[in-house]
Amino acid sequence: MNMQVEEVRLSLPHIELAAHIYGPADGLPVIAVHGWMDNLMSFARLVPKLHGLRIVAVDLAGHGHSEHRPPGAHYSVWENVYDILQVAEQFGWERFSLLGHSMGAIVSTLIAGTMPHRVERLALIDAIIPHTAKPEATPEELAAAFEAQMALKNKRKRVHDSFDKAIEARMKGAVSVNREASELLAQRGVMPVPGGYIWRTDSRLMLPSPVRFTLPQALAFVHRIACPVSLVLASQGVMTKIPGSIDLLKDLPVELTELPGRHHLHLEDEAGAQVVADCFNRFFHPA
Template identity: 25%
Template sequence: MENQEIKIQAPWGKVAGKLWGNPDDTPVLVVHGIMDNAGGFDKLIPLLPKYFYICIDLPGHGRSDHFPPSLPIFTVNYILVYILTMNYFKKDKYIIMGHSYGGQLALLFARMYPERVEKLVLLDTIHYLTTSSNRYLDDLKHKFKEHFITEEKKKVRSPPRYTYEEVLAKVKQNRPFPLTEDAAENLLKRSLIPLDDGKYYLSTDQRLKYFINPIHDIRYAIESIKEHPVQCPLLIIFGHENVVQRHVLRSILNHLKKQKNVTVKYVPGTHDVHQINPEIVAPLINDFFITQKSKL
């Protein structure tokens, strides 16, 4: 399946991405996790049905411009990117597939705009992490503190510079579960900026280390999902080795499992199984795309 680059104009700059397939086919919006980019799907997309895949780099990732400077990054701002992308391609409804943070955003979007989502696939994620009522102010204060520290550092320091070997090792290892070399290289193709001295820096926005989710506890999250449920067919695929979301948000997962439109599958692998062993998850996605009815 051939692919090509795309840049979509946004009020703050450009949203970059990769397009796979024919624009006349079923559109699938594909969104990566935090600190990753559209290259994370390079091995998976060729194994999927011949639909029209729109793999974007979220702002601050890959080849996309950053959000406007100086302010912290709030999760809900990324919903604007979903809307801008969908409006750009002028399709009525989309399948959405999201990994990790991209999937958390997708779940929120599907609940906000059910009329625009035909089906939803979440890869090793369900919901952004919640905060208990006795901790949320301290958590917010901590993120503001780290934001100011990061902004001050940017005034006096240039971005870190790496040899290719150093940055490859960094991308492979600086995550909960290591990536394979080829998976890391697919990400670097979109985030590596060469310098005159033969070294590189990463295009990733440093503010992403301290992004701010909507602040509420698990009880509020469940009540919100009950009041505004996902209406389209939903497939959730978890890697066996990553238990964090399944454990911390198990009450949300247990609620979702009770819904007739929700299918939950478990596969061997880590949080990034779609990058490392895409052949494991592809058959589940293919079956869901082709056989699952869009209207319940």
């Protein structure tokens, strides 16, 4: 994690995002997109082990040091797609590659399927398509989303007594991480407030999605991708726990590599970051 890094603010037409820039100016352009409730420190172990890449790692809206969306706005996955396309515009990148983990991998897949002429290569960690829903479930899911949204105004963020308690809370999150990973995420994700510490993430990120793609809709994005795709699958990750997901992957135009580790295998220790880096270095620089 000794690689030189530049901290920047990206003033997009509709929101300001924070980002780190790594690697040589003439490296292959790559935008790194982290997962839900994480931040760009998700790539702190992995990025220094990648070679020949000019990487812009972004704090997504509502995460890390980036702005929160304005009142009344939503955190739909396609809003993140638009944000990342605007990041590419900021750097003048007509073509670029994407490195995505979890929700960031889903966002990356949607970008590559929406704008296939823009994406050079797609490197994904333990996710590829969004959670889907059956058409008949749409009314109930929309109702549940509205109810949760209206109830949110009466909820307050949890204030932790100490920085260490905030780290422990993230370790026990919906997708748990080890202490080392939580400490790295906390560097950018935790802030002091009267009475203790809170995580910076926007509370609205916890709201359920009002509308989900159906499975055929989600797969349509994958089948429209025109670039090489490498998906690292964590043996103890999220995808292995979803019934039928592995069988589904066999029918997709994706280079699949299963590696030992949990959902954050690229962040939890140096060994995990190295095996993921070895895979992606071969992918980004084929012989």
